[in-house]
Amino acid sequence: MSDxxxxxxxxxxxxxxPIWIMRQAGRYLAEYRKVREKAGFSTLLKTPELxxxxxxxxxxxxxxxxxxxxxDILVPVEPMGVSLTFSPGxxxxxxxxxxxxxxxxxxxxxxxxxxxxYESIRILRRELAGRAPLIGFGAAPFTLAAYLVEGKGTRxxxxxxxxxxxxxxxxxxxxxxxxxxxxxYLRAQVRAGAQAIQIFDSWAGVLSRKAYREFxxxxxxxxxxxxxxxxxxxxxxxxxxxxxLEEIRACGTxxxxxxxxxxxxxxxxxxxxxxxxxxxxxxxxxxxxxEAISREARMVLAEGARAPGHIFNLGHGILPSTPVAHxxxxxxxxxxxxxxxxx
Amino acid sequence: MSDxxxxxxxxxxxxxxPIWIMRQAGRYLAEYRKVREKAGFSTLLKTPELxxxxxxxxxxxxxxxxxxxxxDILVPVEPMGVSLTFSPGxxxxxxxxxxxxxxxxxxxxxxxxxxxxYESIRILRRELAGRAPLIGFGAAPFTLAAYLVEGKGTRxxxxxxxxxxxxxxxxxxxxxxxxxxxxxYLRAQVRAGAQAIQIFDSWAGVLSRKAYREFxxxxxxxxxxxxxxxxxxxxxxxxxxxxxLEEIRACGTxxxxxxxxxxxxxxxxxxxxxxxxxxxxxxxxxxxxxEAISREARMVLAEGARAPGHIFNLGHGILPSTPVAHxxxxxxxxxxxxxxxxx
Numbered sequence: 001m002s003d004x005x006x007x008x009x010x011x012x013x014x015x016x017x018p019i020w021i022m023r024q025a026g027r028y029l030a031e032y033r034k035v036r037e038k039a040g041f042s043t044l045l046k047t048p049e050l051x052x053x054x055x056x057x058x059x060x061x062x063x064x065x066x067x068x069x070x071x072d073i074l075v076p077v078e079p080m081g082v083s084l085t086f087s088p089g090x091x092x093x094x095x096x097x098x099x100x101x102x103x104x105x106x107x108x109x110x111x112x113x114x115x116x117x118y119e120s121i122r123i124l125r126r127e128l129a130g131r132a133p134l135i136g137f138g139a140a141p142f143t144l145a146a147y148l149v150e151g152k153g154t155r156x157x158x159x160x161x162x163x164x165x166x167x168x169x170x171x172x173x174x175x176x177x178x179x180x181x182x183x184x185y186l187r188a189q190v191r192a193g194a195q196a197i198q199i200f201d202s203w204a205g206v207l208s209r210k211a212y213r214e215f216x217x218x219x220x221x222x223x224x225x226x227x228x229x230x231x232x233x234x235x236x237x238x239x240x241x242x243x244x245l246e247e248i249r250a251c252g253t254x255x256x257x258x259x260x261x262x263x264x265x266x267x268x269x270x271x272x273x274x275x276x277x278x279x280x281x282x283x284x285x286x287x288x289x290x291e292a293i294s295r296e297a298r299m300v301l302a303e304g305a306r307a308p309g310h311i312f313n314l315g316h317g318i319l320p321s322t323p324v325a326h327x328x329x330x331x332x333x334x335x336x337x338x339x340x341x342x343x
Numbered sequence: 344m345s346d347x348x349x350x351x352x353x354x355x356x357x358x359x360x361p362i363w364i365m366r367q368a369g370r371y372l373a374e375y376r377k378v379r380e381k382a383g384f385s386t387l388l389k390t391p392e393l394x395x396x397x398x399x400x401x402x403x404x405x406x407x408x409x410x411x412x413x414x415d416i417l418v419p420v421e422p423m424g425v426s427l428t429f430s431p432g433x434x435x436x437x438x439x440x441x442x443x444x445x446x447x448x449x450x451x452x453x454x455x456x457x458x459x460x461y462e463s464i465r466i467l468r469r470e471l472a473g474r475a476p477l478i479g480f481g482a483a484p485f486t487l488a489a490y491l492v493e494g495k496g497t498r499x500x501x502x503x504x505x506x507x508x509x510x511x512x513x514x515x516x517x518x519x520x521x522x523x524x525x526x527x528y529l530r531a532q533v534r535a536g537a538q539a540i541q542i543f544d545s546w547a548g549v550l551s552r553k554a555y556r557e558f559x560x561x562x563x564x565x566x567x568x569x570x571x572x573x574x575x576x577x578x579x580x581x582x583x584x585x586x587x588l589e590e591i592r593a594c595g596t597x598x599x600x601x602x603x604x605x606x607x608x609x610x611x612x613x614x615x616x617x618x619x620x621x622x623x624x625x626x627x628x629x630x631x632x633x634e635a636i637s638r639e640a641r642m643v644l645a646e647g648a649r650a651p652g653h654i655f656n657l658g659h660g661i662l663p664s665t666p667v668a669h670x671x672x673x674x675x676x677x678x679x680x681x682x683x684x685x686x
Contacts, residue, residue: 156626156662157627158630158662158664161625161627162627162631165630165631165632165635166630207604208603208605208625210606240548240583242586243585243586243605261548261550261551263551266552282508282551282554284500287504288505288508289508289509292509296508319499319501321501
């Protein structure tokens with residue numbers, strides 16, 4: 001029974017830094033691509049046996065220290081009343097633009113409406129059999145709201161920001177519904193067996209610090225407060241959010257995940273050393289050469305040793321073009337003890 | 344003769360905060376769209392009379408405090424030996440991936456190879472006749488190199504980062520060529536009549552602080568040192584670079600442009616109050632309502648008053664969907680004197 005990851009989350013003693021990889025069940029793995037030949041992305045999400053199968057693939061292949069449910073942060077939008085397709089990026093229809101659109105959104109009971117998520121978790125807990133803890137996940141309220149308003153990926157976030165600045169009351173109503181939905185959705189994941197929860201705030205980084213404080217942080221806090229009583233470690237990961245670290249101090253999780261932009265020692269200092277840190281190797285390093293991977297990974301380890309705790313990860317999801325041999329080189333580098341001068 | 348902008352760049356007394364708008368000559372203007380009906384984007388770039396015409400449009404319509412040459416940061420890649428088309432995003436062919444590709448790149452004399460840029464500047468200086476100063480611009484070396492390696496816009500920058508991490512010697516050779524090319528290209532703009540130069544580092548923000556220090560900053564410094572003797576104000580604008588401000592202190596310009604992510608007072612403090620600041624209203628604010636535009640603009644002004652100097656601008660280029668009436672509301676708000684309590 002490996003609980004290295006959970007112990008690290010809780011700042012308990014660990015014999016080495018645990019490692020898992022964002023998007024570890026994904027297209028860089030031949031065994032994943034093989035499953036995807038038979039099943040589209042949506043089918044994979046909604047078929048517990050298949051979702052469990054691909055979740056396990058990287059855990060079995062690499063012996064990673066945590067499994068993360070194969071799913072998508074947008075799963076809760078369908079029970080809210082918005083259709084979701086992937087082509088290949090997500091398309092949400094209809095986009096939520098007006099007050100009436102927001103009022104029409106449902107605040108669902110997820111166990112009734114997306115039972116496949118919870119069934120996947122139950123299967124995985126049986127099949128993992130203690131080999132590695134299982135992480136559940138979902139979006140942060142602002143990120144879910146941004147997708148609902150934009151209807152798809154975007155660079156400028158015109159529609160959601162137009163709402164934040166031009167009709168803040170409607171934005172707050174939307175964020176309130178998103179926060180309640182996500183609190184229920186994630187709490188049910190814990191009750192089905194998820195042993196930690198990661199909250200992805202993929203788009204928080206497009207907000208100014210002031211807008212984050214008004215529209216993102218309070219709703220995130222509602223979710224983390226709702227989950228706190230469940231007793232599992234909580235992780236918050238906001239991409240490209242270096243300018244928000246002073247606000248993130250109040251996010252209410254145990255662990256903060258970081259992209260590659262700042263060294264972990266600097267991030268920890270801006271977070272007042274209140275969090276275990278997770279990260280933060282640039283995923284593009286895995287596209288270089290094994291010597292560089294090993295060197296850069298050891299620098300991340302040395303930086304992580306200056307935080308209250310460290311879980312090794314990439315700074316963003318692993319890229320589909322990553323060679324598997326480079327993942328092996330990374331895992332080797334993280335598991336070898338640090339040389340004396342860097343520790 | 345309005346030299347408000349130039350005086351602000353030089354920290355000389357100004358009677359009010361000057362304002363210009365990134366991408367002010369662009370698709371949000373009906374008179375620009377009309378020119379584009381007759382001429383494709385590349386034709387517009389390369390036809391001095393047309394480039395001058397669209398450059399003047401927003402200066403005439405709004406009485407802005409600076410004109411910025413209508414051009415594209417990728418103009419120098421063609422004389423380097425790489426073809427450039429827009430469809431609608433830029434496509435560079437062939438992409439520069441190997442050592443041999445980098446060695447093959449030319450380091451051109453821009454006045455011979457892109458004479459249209461300099462002719463546009465000469466026409467504009469005559470036609471502006473002192474109504475507003477003319478800003479020239481180009482890319483920073485890292486951003487130019489990133490485009491050369493990727494060959495197009497990208498989210499992950501796999502190829503250029505693969506080179507930085509996996510073959511740094513080749514990356515340094517490429518950056519050296521980019522820095523020499525850009526130094527010549529921008530110096531020639533000043534000699535043709537540009538009265539200030541803005542250096543756009545559109546992609547610097549994807550680099551870690553460590554990678555920025557190794558691969559971006561030293562080459563940027565070569566360009567700013569080469570331009571320093573020309574005696575015109577220099578502006579550095581890196582998008583999404585909040586994590587790099589401590590490094591940017593050494594960039595060697597008079598003015599630093601900022602996106603909307605941090606309040607100007609905080610950015611100025613991280614820059615040790617060494618720079619006049621330019622920015623930083625979120626362009627999406629212009630998609631909301633006039634009351635919000637006015638309120639947010641005044642907050643930016645109040646923040647800017649805490650820096651050593653302030654030039655009002657957006658935090659990124661104006662969006663094509665921006666209503667012209669909202670631009671007018673913005674300019675009004677910036678030109679009305681600040682109420683007592685905010686000054």
